[in-house]
Amino acid sequence: MLRPSLLILALCLILTACSQGGKDGKSSDKNASAGANAERTLQVTNEDYVVIQNSALASGPVITGSIQPERKADLRAEVSAIVMQVLKENGEAVKRGDLLVRLDDTSFRDQLASADQGARAAQQTLDQAERQLERLKTLRASGMTSMQALEDAEIRRNNSQSELVAAKARSVAARQQLQRTEIRAPFDGIVSERKVSNGDTAQIGKEIMKVIDPSSLRFQGLISTDMVTAVKAGQAVSFRINGYDQQFVGKVRRVDPAANATTRQVEVLVDFIGKEQPRVSGLYAEGRIEAATTQVLTIINSAIARDGDKTYVWAIQDGLLKKQVVALGERDVRRGDYAILSGLKNGDKVVRQPLSTFKDGLKVEMAASAGVNKATASAAPAPATVATATAAVANASAASASNAATATVAGK
Structure with missing residues (x-):
């Protein structure tokens, strides 16, 4: 049996705990009420919303294709020979005249030597025929030779001239064949594809190497035939390339x-x-292709929210947040904005980046921008904006739950 003093002490402790629990419960209720108030009022700045207005919207046919160089060369073998050496690899820069591939030139050097020797022999024969003709002309003037002998000498001289021309042509052809065993770059560029290796047999017409000029790239695209009348030279084109995050701009050449x-x-x-x-x-x-430009109401892509097949925005009307369903048209190829067909009018304000926690009918208050009144902002607590509204509600809810748990433990 407890003594009276101990019983009185136990009763005091129980009463104290109950009193603290009641105070904590009131504090929790106050925090929950503050969170509800924060949720019922949303403060936004000028940076949090955009004003719907007329803008120029570019429209035109869609163009698809690939990026191709204007200057490119498919180097092929012009003689049949064995590949002796490949001097350039894929991606290497080359200058005009650089040696890329060397073929076996043994037989072609022999042919050139033979052709040169034949040209020298033909030159000697021509020289001898001309000297013989000059002697016969002198003898004919003194009556010591016949006209037939003179004519025969002229024929031999003419035949020697023809043989010399043919021998020189064979020499030139043999030299060209020898030069074709060395495949060189036709212009400054980059090796885009190597097709042979050392020891390969290069037949006439076999692809050896590809060289492109990267500074001459262009967009070769295709459009539908029903839109060909709307496309003209000089029109602007906005397009994207796989592998690049940026948007490129071009102009129709032809x-x-x-x-x-x-x-x-x-x-x-x-x-x-x-x-x-x-x-x-x-x-x-x-x-x-920007074939036409019209003035229509436009909206930025970040302000658009989608729910299934419905598209809507969060509009600020009469101090309240309204969930407004809109119908969108074509998208501007330059800025990414959408044309508004219905749902909004000129001058409406919509939230720039809506949050998933927004509720229809939420009260909205306008607040000063972050850069305005810095001294006042440092002295007073900052207002809750669109970006901080959800965090404030979450913090208030968490504090309320924590206080409630503390009160329960204390009560026990």
């Missing part, structure tokens, strides 16, 4: 006058504008 016999599409050649150009050929590209 439209092919003949459609592809298989796909019935028309080729359009587009030159790059500016210094931003890819350094790799053969990449897939897709874009749009």
Whole structure:
């Protein structure tokens, strides 16, 4: 049996704990109420919303194709020989006249030596025939030879001249064949593909190496035939290239006058504008030709939210946050903005980057921008903006739950 003093002490402790639990419960209720108030009011700055207004929207046919160099050379063997040496590899830069591949030239050197020797022999024969003709002309003037002998000498001289011309032509052909055993770069560029290795047999027409000029890249695209009348030289083109995150800008150089016999599409050649150009050929590209420009209401892509097949935005109307369903049109190829067909009007304000925690009918208050009144902002607590509203509610809920747990433990 407890003594009266101990019983009184136990009762005091129980009453103290219950009193603390009641205070903690009130504190928890206050925190929850503060969180609810923070959720019911949303403060936004000028940077948190955009104003819907008319903008220029570029439209036109879609163009798809690849990036190809204007200057490219498929180097092929012009003589049949064994590949003796390959001096350049894929990706190496070359200058005009650089030796790329050397073929076996043994037989061609022998042919050149033989042709040169034949040309020298023909030259000697011609010289001898001319001297003989001059002697007969002198004898004929003094009546010591016949006219027939003189004519025969002229015929021999003419035949020697013809033989000399033919011998020189054979010499030139043999020298050209010898030069063809050395495959050289036709212009400054880069080796894009090597087709042979040492020891391969290079037949006439065999592909040896490909050289491209990376500074001459262009967009070779295709468009549908029903849009060919809307495309003209000089129109701007915006397109993206696989492997590059940026958007490229070009200009239509020409439209092919003949459609592809298989796909019935028309080729359009587009030159790059500016210094931003890819350094790799053969990449897939897709874009749009800016054939026309219209003034329509537009909205940025980040302000658009989607729920299934519905598209909506969070509009600020009469101090409240409204979930507004909108219908979108074409997308601008330059900026990525969408045309607004219905749902919004000129001058409406929409949240720039909506959050998933927004609720329809939430009260909105305008707050000063981050860069305005820095002295006031440092002295007073900053207002809750779109970016911090959800965090404030979460913190308030967490504090309320923590206080409730503390009160329960204390009560026990």
